[in-house]
Amino acid sequence: MTTDLMPNRYRPGETALPEREAALIARRDAVLGASYRLQYRTPVHVVRGEGMWLYDPDGRAYLDFYNNVPSLGHCHPEITAAMADQAARISANTRYLEPRLVDYAERLVATFPKAMDRVVFTCTGSESNDLALRIARHVSGHEGVIVSSYAYHGTSAAVAEVSPNLGDAVRLSPSVRMIDLPGPAGVPAGEAQAHFTAQVTAAIHDLDRRGIGVAALLFDSIFSSDGVWIDPPGFIAGGVDAVRTAGGLVIADEVQPGFGRTGAHMWGFERHGIVPDLATLGKPMGNGFPIGAVVGRRDPMESFGQTARYSNTFAGNTVGIAAADAVLTVLQRDDIPGQATRIGARLRDGIGALANRHEMLRAVRQAGLFIGVDIGTSDSPAQQRRRMALDVVNGMRDEGVLISTTGANEDTLKIRPPLVCQPDHVDRFIETLDRVLGRVSNER
Amino acid sequence: MTTDLMPNRYRPGETALPEREAALIARRDAVLGASYRLQYRTPVHVVRGEGMWLYDPDGRAYLDFYNNVPSLGHCHPEITAAMADQAARISANTRYLEPRLVDYAERLVATFPKAMDRVVFTCTGSESNDLALRIARHVSGHEGVIVSSYAYHGTSAAVAEVSPNLGDAVRLSPSVRMIDLPGPAGVPAGEAQAHFTAQVTAAIHDLDRRGIGVAALLFDSIFSSDGVWIDPPGFIAGGVDAVRTAGGLVIADEVQPGFGRTGAHMWGFERHGIVPDLATLGKPMGNGFPIGAVVGRRDPMESFGQTARYSNTFAGNTVGIAAADAVLTVLQRDDIPGQATRIGARLRDGIGALANRHEMLRAVRQAGLFIGVDIGTSDSPAQQRRRMALDVVNGMRDEGVLISTTGANEDTLKIRPPLVCQPDHVDRFIETLDRVLGRVSNER
Incomplete structure (x- = not known):
């Protein structure tokens, strides 16, 4: 892991800033807690x-290929109108009987x-x-x-x-x-499932030997913070079974892959053919309005909810529900997951074509509109690969295109545009990436 | 504690409901997790x-004397407009440089x-x-x-x-x-501080003996879930000092008392003359928009934030900030805390006057627009007092006025109207309470 x-x-003192930004950052630093970071x-x-x-x-424009919260695009007029009308x-709150909550809950669960x-x-x-872990521990007793x-x-x-990922x-x-x-x-695709199952089984064994027991396997089905590891579909299935056999629950963290991000499927776990x-x-979920949910099987939800208060x-609240309801309507009406599949393929192919000209593009992994691109040749040292990935990300930013990095060594480009991305946005992205890769390569 | x-x-089967509500509840129960409860x-x-x-x-109207989230009133037009405009x-998000975040942070901290x-x-x-506890544990090492x-x-x-309070x-x-x-x-006011200090000191001693140490004293300055225990002002001061001496942090949970609820002061801890x-x-904070914050001294905030990522x-997000900013503007411009002081006194006096006619009003405790009223004479059994309090709350609901209960035995009426409450609302509340108390008293 990187230190x-x-x-x-942004690191104070490292970059010279215009007066306006320097002044705003000084005010920001004087009032916000030290845990805040500015990107780029x-x-x-x-x-x-x-x-x-x-x-x-x-009025300078930045093409957003990074933000996965405003998944339908920034300030989508239908979502903002739904929110304003409801407000x-x-x-x-949910202690009153209110029909929109029930309507949306039914649509979501469907x-x-x-x-x-x-x-x-x-x-x-x-x-x-946090709630899913409370449920898993309550139900499993582990x-x-x-x-x-x-x-x-x-x-x-x-x-x-x-x-x-939060570090030491x-x-x-x-x-x-x-x-x-x-x-x-580096396990070959044909052995991926066996490897995953063996890892999970060993972890269960260790937890059991120490009397801790397994409450849950908790995973993001595209493993985005690990560097976007998507394939082969189904490689997690044996591990899922092993956890269930040991009395634990299977929790799919759909915060990033959910709501059509991975294309074709609404939920990331579907790509793996499992049901958590x-x-x-x-x-x-609300295109920016703070709303989340735990969706689950009846038994664990009942067992927790009938005794523990939550x-x-x-x-x-009805405003969040209205925003989420409008998001679901647009997602389904405009077949956004289908769009993510098509545009994602165009983006993957475009990046793939660049790999012929730029040897520093080591690998491309993609599902829908979530793409990881490893930077640096396999024989370059980890620190150099990380530096090059950062140079690419910041070069893109300076040319008005926003992405970032991920992975254990932070040398994987993390590319995840809003799902309303169109072909001309992809073309502009590819042109810019081509130019920036050339420059970063020449600067080495 | 009550079981x-x-x-x-609402308990299914206990109350006969109209068809429309029965049908909606059936749908609700079929899709929401079992942890949900309907009030009344x-x-x-x-x-x-x-x-x-x-x-x-x-179109039937309910006078809201319970909800402390829409503190400026339901659907306040200035707040909803600020939210809609910003959306x-x-x-x-906070990883971009954005001026409204900084402006509001400065206003709030001031x-x-x-x-x-x-x-x-x-x-x-x-x-x-949750974050405050993370900070306290990180900083204290306890x-x-x-x-x-x-x-x-x-x-x-x-x-x-x-x-x-969440129970077994x-x-x-x-x-x-x-x-x-x-x-x-039942400790007399003159001995309250000594009692509180002794309790805290004993808890610290026990934590130290077990090698756990004290990370924090965490308190709601009006102790609302304990039954609204407000006086005498300053009774917590010795306990606060003891925790600091032992290396722990003092955390004022202002989720309920904050933003002028207790009248006169903006923050509940100010009534006690301490600085957490x-x-x-x-x-x-956002009159319904999901937004919260931890405000604190520089040292613990820096010590946590410079190492741990949060x-x-x-x-x-800018929409929540816009809502919170509009709330603060209205609070300050219209002197809402001052209003809460004046209207709270009228409400307290009105309830106090009813005590002359209704012996079941045992005690009234009030700070601004947070009021606790103990129900049942002191010689009535706990279960009977709780039953009477519930009869009063549900009698009020049936007459179109919303309150609820609190306290270890749930026999304290919890009254906390939006802070924009006016004298005619108070008069209507008092008339209704008078009538309902008479009826509950006759039914005994």
């Missing part, structure tokens, strides 16, 4: 957003496999994962959680301590076990 | 809100004592308390948390396990210590 946990960030060597100053674009105060009518027919709303993906080596599942104390300064739980993924370990016990939702003041 | 953790709720013996069906009022589908412009000059945003009060006997601090795993089904942390408050223990290390905000996707 710098967010390499793509030169931070992006934004005051307006529309569709695929962000704008700075001078003027009522924002009820997008899941039949066995997953219950929902509890939250406000954030972190709250969703404490152990199995995650991938560089997993990130959120910010609350309980999920931060099962998020190795955030203490890990004694009950978490990390498993190596077949992809980054619980799925956790967040980011794009009441989340803001969760399920 | 029924939410006595004021006959749930309130709402489809519209405005100021102090909620409306059902037939159409941009909703940036309402705190000078020493508390840093803020981190969250989405909910639970996330605020694990122990001291709370009141019936404290409730939120829904995440880490705060639920320090919330004894939610496991308490081995590192939490509960202290008895002087009020419910961290204050946690939530509920009324990044909350939705927190500090």
Whole structure:
């Protein structure tokens, strides 16, 4: 793991900034807690957003190939109108009987496999994962959680301590076990499932020997913080079975892959042909409005809910429900997952074609509109690969295109445009990437 | 503690409901997780809100003397307009440089004592308390948390396990210590501070002996879930000092008392003449938009933030900031805390006057527009007092006025209208309470 946990960030003193930005950053630093970071060597100053674009105060446009929260595009007029209309009518909480909550819950659950027919709303993906862990521990009577080596599942104390991606300064739980993924370990596709199953089985065995037991396998089906490891579809199936056999629950963290991001399927776990016990939702659910959910099988949801109290003041409020309902309408009406499949393929092919000219494009992994591109030849040292990836990301930013990095070594480009991305946006992205790769390559 | 953790709720089969509501509840139960509860013996069906009022589908009006989230009234036009305007412009996250975030952070921090000059945003009060505990444990190197006997601090795993109010089904942390408050223990006002200090000191001693150490004293300054214990001002001061001496942090949970609720002061801790290390905000901050914050002294905030990563996707998004900014503008411009002081006194006096005619009004405790009224004479059994309190709350609901219960025995009326409550609302509330008390008294 890199010692710098967010390499793509602004470091005071390293970059000369215009007076206006320097002054705003000074004010920001004087009032915000020290945990805040600004992205890019030169931070992006934004005051307006529309569709695929962000704008700075001078009207300079940035093509957004990074933000997966405004999945239908920045300031989508139907979503903002739905929100504004509802806010003027009522924002009820779930202790009152209110019909929109029920309507949306039914629509949402209908997008899941039949066995997953219950929902509890939250406000954030972190709250969703936190609640899912509470349910899994309550139902299984165990404490152990199995995650991938560089997993990130959120910010609350309980999920931060099962998020190795947060680095040494955030203490890990004694009950978490990390498993190596077949992809980054260099395991061939044909052996990927056996490798994953063996890792999970060993983790269960260790948890059992220590009397901790396995409460849950918690995973993001595209393993985005590990560097976007997507294939082969189904490689997680044996591990899923092993956890169930040991009495644990299977939790699909759909905060990033969910709502059509991976194309074709609405939910990331569908690509792997499995049905989890619980799925956790967040980011794009309200196109920016803070709303999340846990959707799951009836048994664990009932077993938890009938004894333990869970009441989340803001969760399920009518304004958030109205935003989420409008998002689901647009997603289904405009076949956004289908679009993500088509545009994602164009983007993958475009990047693939660049690989012929730029040897530093080592590998491309893609599902729908989530793409990871490894930077640096395989014989270049880790630090150099990371440096080159950062040079590419910041070169793109300076040319007005926003992406970032991911992976254990942060040398994988993380590309995930809003799902309303069109062919001309892809073409512009590819042209810019081509130019930036050429420049970074020449500067070496 | 009562075995029924939410006595004021709908129980299927106990109340005959109209067809429309019965059908909606059946659909709701078939899709929502079992942790959901509907308030009142006959749930309130709402489809519209405005100021102090909620409306059902037939236009029947309910006077809201309970909801402390829409503190400026339901669907306040200035707040909803600010939200809608901002949503159409941009909703940036905090990794971009965006000026409204900085402007609001400065305004918010300016309402705190000078020493508390840093803020981190969250989405909910639970996330605020969860983060505050992470900071306190990181900075102190200790694990122990001291709370009141019936404290409730939120829904995440880490705060639920320090919330004894959640009852036996939610496991308490081995590192939490509960202290008895002087009020419910019947300690005279003159001895309240000594009693509180002794309780905190004993808890620290026990935590130290077990090698756990004290990380934090976490308290809601009006102790609302314990039954609203407000006086005498300053009774917590000795306990606050003791925790600091032992190396722990002092966390004021301002989710309920904050933003002028207790009248005169903006923050509940000010009534007690102390300055905490961290204050946690939530509920009324955005008048319904999910936004919260931790405001604190520079040292602990820096010590945590410089090493540990904390990044909350939705927190500090520009739409939430716009809502919160508009709330602060209205609060300050219209002197809402001053209004809460004046209207709160009228409400207290009105209830006090009823005590002359209704012996079941045992005690009234009030700060601003947060009022607790103990029901039942002191010689009536606990179960009878609880039953009477529930009869009053549900009698009020049937007459179109919304309140609920609180306290260890749930026999305290919890009254906390939106802060925009006017004298005629108070008069109507008092008339209704008078009538309902008479009826409940006759039915005994």
